[in-house]
Amino acid sequence: MAIFLILAPYGVYAFLMLLTSATVSMFAAAAICLATIAIDAARGRSVKILALGSAIVFAGVGLYLLLLNPALGTLAVKLSVDIGIFAISLGSMLVRRPFTLQYALEAVPAETAAMPGFLRANYIITGAWTAAALLMMASNIVLLYVPGLPIWSSLAVAFAARNSAIYFTKWYPEYRRIKYGEPAGALPNSR
Secondary structure, three states, X not given: OHHHHHHHHHHHHHHHHHHOOHHHHHHHHHHHHHHHHHHHHHOOOOOOHHHHXXXXXXXXXXXXXXXXXXXXXXXXXXXXXXXXXXXXXXXXXXOOOOHHHHHHXXXXXXXXXXXXXXXXXXXXXXXXXXXHHHHHHHHHHHHHHOOOOOHHHHHHHXXXXXXXXXXXXXXXXXXXXXXXXXXXXXXXXXX
């Protein structure tokens, strides 16, 4: 269930892009990100890199649309968001705090978090999300430079990339438990 709450801003953004302006979509997604930050703060949890970074990306793109270029095309907006998410994901690994680690540390006991494979597993899961963002960026770039391609091809890539990352996030902890004989609860699951 947690993974769906984490992805809620992106789902709202994608859905609203079909129904309303990109500017409204960006600010609605930013508001949802800020709401998730407020909920975490109210529950005494840490501010998540992904939620804060996403709020900045959505608000930044929204402000750009509102103040500088309201005619920016849908593909360019999607590409901007994908670049932002890619930067957050890759950046979190480069600063040695993969964004999935914050969620995992809140979901498992301290003994589990101290296990040797725990951090590595979070790097691998964050890497899967980084690869998904890269695929989504690439599909939008292809559509920008090959305008004859159907728009559904980019949507299909985005759908497949995101769902593959979700599946991997659910599958990989269980795989590690089986392969390395780690006790149940040794790695976070995304329920």
